[in-house]
Amino acid sequence: MTDAKPEHQSALFRAIAERAKDRPLEHFPLSGYFSLGDKPILGTKIRVPTKWEEHNALDLAHQYIKRNVGEDESKKDARIVQDAENTAIVWHACRDEDDPLHPAFPSPDVMHKKLTSDQIGVLVNLVNGVRVKHSPQPLPLTPETLDSVVKVAAELGTSDIPDRVLAGWPREVVVSAFVMLAMRAVTLEDELAALRLEVDRLRAIAEPEAAPAAEMSVAGSDEVEPDEAEPPPEE
């Protein structure tokens, strides 16, 4: 972000500034998240981070490491910087659900103190999901791709090939695939239930005398008909 505006602003720069004004917010309920004074955080609104926020997150990560870990340690293990940076990005992206002008958590340091790494991981996943949802680039997942992977999984499910195929997919794409398959499964189940009803109806027309018995068995009565009762054990 520049305070001093350049004399000439390109159309691209103006388009970027215009989009920055109305970044969409996605609401997510949370449970088990606490802020300072053990104040519960019951939800957050998440928005796509900007480049400035990403740069700032890296700065904040290095400050946090300098204060708490030591820069020499971070040089030994790049994950230390990555974890701290992820927390800072999440801090920027997660906004107060009632007042999105303010962050949901007071600072990245508070998040480090009050949240487990798993809780931060959940927030990272939510932020990445929002990024993908509002990305100008569509997910590289088409129904055709999904069909071919489903076929591979069905035919070679006992091998490690499906695992290898899916290993290269980003988490958001796997989630999209799961959602698409879940929607298909629910649709197919609905269609199957409708077909079963239709079969029962046709059977009732074809065999009117069998219908009452069928109805009774569908009703799931615990009473046993006298002629179907097991004979008493022979003395």
Next chain:
Amino acid sequence: MLLPPPEEVWPAERLFRLLIRRPRPRLPLAPLSFAPRVRLSVRGLRGAEEHALVDDVAPDDRLWAERLVVAVTYEGDRPAFSCVEDLGEMRSGDFAELRRAIFGTKKSPGPIGVVSPTYNRSDSAAWGERLRAGASHDSNMAETLLLGQAFDWTGGGEQPDRYFGAPLADLTDGQLMAYRAARDVIGMMRKTK
């Protein structure tokens, strides 16, 4: 891995014409989804200019990519960004789209790989071969002859700046590759006379 010249979309003669453009080679960018009406282009850089972008900071691929995007993205005759801070308000996904539009993917390199070969990251021998084929193409013969005049065949040195109308220090690696290809073609023609 040194990058070879683009194959299918860029026949040798077209690649040669692209790299002798003045003051610098430039290619239009595909419209961006977040700014579809803005017409952008990618302008060639010298290899040293690419590296100088991060001379003042610790090596960091992300920062290098951001500064390179700022350096090569043009809107008309002006840079689209005045400095890397101009990227600040950009949504991260939008930046990813712009970066992909410029750099492309491994399978499909973007315009930067066409308009801005450098001696550092390009396979200069393969580029030289393609550009010699382009320089000797009939459609480019006049340009090749003009470029050949920048070479003093009596041993007086080379002045490609005479053709490009810019100081030598402003010529991109790609322009120098194209000039050398033209010089080689003229040299071969003189030998066979």
